[in-house]
Amino acid sequence: MDDDGEQIVEDTFLKALSANLMGKRWTRFLKLLKYNLKCVNSGLKPSYLWDIGPVTDLQTITKLISHLKSDHLLISSIYVLCYEGEMFVVNLVAVGKFLDEFKVKFVDTNSRREVKLVDKERRRRSKKKEEREGRRRKKKKKKKKKTEEEEERREKKKKKKKKKKEEEEERKKKKIEEKREEREEEEEEEEEEEEEEEEERRKKKKRRRRRKKRRRRRRRRRRRREEEEEEEVRRRRRRRRREEEEEEEKKKKKKKKEEEEEEEERRRRKNEEEEEERRRRRRRRRRRRRRRRRRRRRRRRRRRRRRKKKKKKKKKKKKRRRRRRRRRRRKEEEEEEEEKKEEKEEREGGGRGEEEGEEERNTINLMLLYTLEDERQFAECLERGLWLGVFVAVYHQLLLFLHHCHWRQFGGEHACIVRCYTHKL
Incomplete structure (x- = not known):
């Protein structure tokens, strides 16, 4: 084995390892394997190795395998894998078969030599060396961990500051964009309102023009009627001038009086309608003024009461x-x-x-x-x-x-x- 303890497992194992080594059940795997190793060291029967866990020592692996063989447990296959400098023992499914032949190969990275698991003499010789190397590695790892942890903390702080700055910039950008969108919406609403107002103005103009046209038509019709009547009167006058001059004069006077009376009635009606409209407007104004005064008085009274209550309490x-x-x-x-x-x-x-x-x-x-x-x-x-x-x-x-x-x-x-x-x- 190498001093660093990095080992590579060849692809000549019994079966290829499944892809679910690193998953959500990682912690449960570790706990289960630690429990099994404790059972092996203490001489108890271990439970089935259903899941995955790390093992850094070859001796523990060999003990575990030999113990499983001696107890004749129902095991389908055991796999050994080296991942990031740690050894993993895996048992996927328990099947009703005895483990008759168990072949596992470890390879040294430098020499590419096969390491047999059942070599007892080699184990005894390598115990002390591995213990020493393990202590040295632990010390080195502790030092490295401290420095690495400090660097990680600094990097985390820097990252947090950067994240905060980026979040603040994003918020500002979002606010600016929201304001811009609101302005655009307001401008669009104003344009729509202006267009609606223009349409209303156009409609009003059209209505006025129609009213004017109707009035002109009515006037023309009246004029035509009057002209026709006058022509008829003239004809009658020509016929009856000689015979009924006096009667025609009387009729003219009567017509004039009737027209004057009609005009006077029209004027009187118009004046009455205008006066009624003025009265209505005055009443409305008075009502509005009274309502406003009442509201102001009520507000003032409420404010005074509130102020008085606060002052009284204090x-x-x-x-x-x-x-x-x-x-x-x-x-x-x-x-x-x-x-x-x-x-x-x-x-x-x-x-x-x-x-x-x-x-x-x-x-x-x-x-x-x-x-x-x-x-x-x-x-x-x-x-x-x-x-x-x-x-x-x-x-x-x-x-x-x-x-x-x-x-x-x-x-x-x-x-x-x-x-x-x-x-x-």
């Missing part, structure tokens, strides 16, 4: 603390305002003084609203008798209040339009 604890502070502040401010008002009334006096005092009170009460941070403060203002329409917009922690206020405190409702203030919280 600010329940804060509101309780703020109420106490605000009540104290309001009491103090009200006291100060009352003192100021009394002083101003004493100074100014008279009707004009009272009116100016009321306006100052209004402005003071409005200044309280610019510092509002809560809805409950607004409710407290309502409890005082104050009706407000407040529109709030939030821009980066700034509250912008637009007030259109009606006061109920100071005798009668009068509007007070106030400028727009911004207060930073």
Whole structure:
């Protein structure tokens, strides 16, 4: 045998090996053969070698074969194969025949000499050498495996990176292609829509032309009828001029009156129809405006409710603390305002003084609203008798209040339009 342990099995075996050596059942083959070898070494009866497995030692093969012969097992054929430096023992099918003659040939790659399996002396001599060589090979294999594993890991990492890059490029290409396809589809749809619009325009033009033609025909027919009637009238007039001149004048007057009445009726009908159409259009516009207003109001109400609910959940604890502070502040401010008002009334006096005092009170009460941070403060203002329409917009922690206020405190409702203030919280 060679030092590397590579052996070639000649084609002079009992039968050619089937093509299903490497398959899904590879692991099961290995396990089954290992089990059989253990049985041989321990002296137990091995099970049938139905499948394939690796054997790297000639002695184990010879032991196995001799054991099978001694036990007289039902075996059809045993094959030995060398594949990638490993020896394989194969038994495909068990048949009811004894193994009388068993011939297997191993060939050394260098010398091409036949190696007999039953040579006991050679086995004894080659045991120690094979053990030494096996140890050396194991050490070399371990070193090679480590280096090879590291190289394989590096190569795997590189391959993964390349795969990721390729996948990303493919995704980008796919996205670009999808966008391009979408654009093309949109352009096609737009072209189709334009073509449909052009067809509709053409149809409308055709309809208009037909209507015009019909109107012209009707006018021509009317003119012809009128001309025929006039000709008949003229003939009658010529015949009866001498005899019935007075009667003809009366008839003319009656005809004129009837025509005028018909024209007036036509005009009146047209005017009525136009007025009805105008009314319908106005009603439709009003309905649309009302619907839009209702929808806007509903949306605003929903938004306000949602915002209020969110704010209430977040600010329940804060509101309780703020109420106490605000009540104290309001009491103090009200006291100060009352003192100021009394002083101003004493100074100014008279009707004009009272009116100016009321306006100052209004402005003071409005200044309280610019510092509002809560809805409950607004409710407290309502409890005082104050009706407000407040529109709030939030821009980066700034509250912008637009007030259109009606006061109920100071005798009668009068509007007070106030400028727009911004207060930073």
